[in-house]
Amino acid sequence: MTSTLPKKDSPDVHLVVATPAENIAQTVANSTEWRGALTLEAYLRREEVLIAQDLTKDGGLTAWMLVYQPPDGGQRVVLCGCESIKKKALLAKGGKVEDVVAHGIASVFCPPKHRGKGYAGRMMSEVGERLKTWQVEEGHSSAFSVLYSDIGKEFYTARGWQPFPSAHVALPATSTPSNAAMPVSKLESKDLPELCAIDERLLRQRLAKESSSGRTAVALVPDCATLDWHHTRETFVATELNGGTPPEFIQGGRGALVEVKPGSRVWCYWTRVWTNPQEEAPNTLHIMRIVVEDGAYSDISPATEEGLEKVKDSPVVTAIAALLSTAQVEAERSGMKEVQLWNPTSTTLAAARMLDSTSAVVHREAESIASLQWYGEGSWQDIDWVCNEKYGWC
Known part of the structure; x- marks a missing residue:
């Protein structure tokens, strides 16, 4: 069968939305890559649960397939697949903030027998084009799409997703x-x-301020639907690994909050990720999002040593350190090896160093590379992706 498959640019190769049967078959196939600590049977049940969540139900998730349709009308062959999730997003330019549609891409998978033939590259190029107008009102377009590459930067950059x-x-x-x-x-x-x-x-207020300089700022909305999707995923895996009963630590909270002063709070949301026992990657409690309520707070730039010196004595730093310390204890209680916070600001790095003076920013080059394809006017180089945190991962 493999030897009779066409070249990637054949007119008999098409991008389609998967049938339910094709989607299940693809999920079974990609389980070796994505099921982590779950059995195949549990992984299939988890995917059924996740697609019923507010973020993904009723067409919120689309399963894409690149297929070969034989000219003789025979059964089509799935060559590779991926998923896209419609996401709420904000776009700010010239101080004005607009609600827009964005898409997150996940579960990109090509079976080993089909690799090396360019199918995945063609699929991603076509998916990128389709998402420009997918699930938006007629005459409008999506603002951007994002993905988190686990194969470095080159493959997706060549298909339009720039590493951020x-x-x-x-x-x-x-x-x-x-x-x-x-x-x-x-x-x-x-x-x-x-x-x-x-x-x-x-x-919204901070995006307006960020864009007043003339650059365009975008952000995925950290809404309840997004957080619930992560927490549902976490609860399912924790329950499976605990013999079918939700472990006590799951009931211990979805995050933590500190009151810096009356009317000014800092809080975070977290989620736990269990890795495949055969992999070296540690089980990790991820801080999905840190929020500072103080309206005067505007530290959303990447951490620098100079910035750290300016903020290290701030009460907000002490408050975030208290949150991170609580997360460390929760991580230990639930069998995680570490707490991880994506794209720290100077304030969050200063807080981490209150707990561990050796804390340093690690720049990932191979895994979870946050990448964005821009569909609007101008160049992606003119875009600031604000709040590029773990909650946006899918």
Whole structure:
């Protein structure tokens, strides 16, 4: 069968939306790459649960396939596949903020027997074009699409997705909390709607300010639907690994909050990721998002040593350190090896160094490379991707 397949540019090769049967077959095929610590059977159930979430249900997730349709009308052959998730996003230019549509791409997979023939490259090029007008009102277009490459930067850059800053700071899990003076409150799922609404309001204000200089700023919206998708994924895996019962630590909160002063709070959301036991990558508690309520706060630039010196004595730094310390304890309690925070600002790096003076920013070159394809006017080089944090991953 493989020897009879056409070249990648054959007119008999097409990008299509998968049938339910094709999608299940592709999920089975890609399970070796994406199921992590789950069995195949559990992985298939997890995907069924996830597609029923608010973020992905009712067409929120699209399964794409590159297929070969034999000219004689025989059954088409799936060559490779991926998924896209419609996401709410914000675009700011000249101080004005607009609600836009964006797409996140996930689960890119080409079976080994079909690799080396250019199929995945053709699929991604065509998907990039289709997403420009996918699930938007007639006459409009999507603003951008994003993906998180685990194969370095070259492949997706050649297909239109430009690599953006992909850095993180990590802290070890520990059973000993820091001596932070600020009391910490755990966040539960019921707390998230109100906090997400506040976060979005603040994000709109900061995007307007960021874009007033003339550059265009974009951000994925860190809404409840997005957080619930991550938390549902986390709960499912934790329950499977605990013999079918949700472990106690899952009930211990979805994040944490500190009151810096009356009317000014700092909070974060987290999620745990279990890796394949055969892999070297550690189980990690990821800080999905850190929010500072103080309206005067505008530190959204990448961390620098100069910036760290300016903010290191701020009470906001102490508050974030208290959050990170709580996350370290939660990580230890749930079998995680470390806490990871993506694209730290000077303030968050200063907080990490309060807990571990050796904390340093790691720039990823091979895994989870945040990449963006811009569909609007001008060049991607004129775009600032704000709040490029773990919550946007899919």
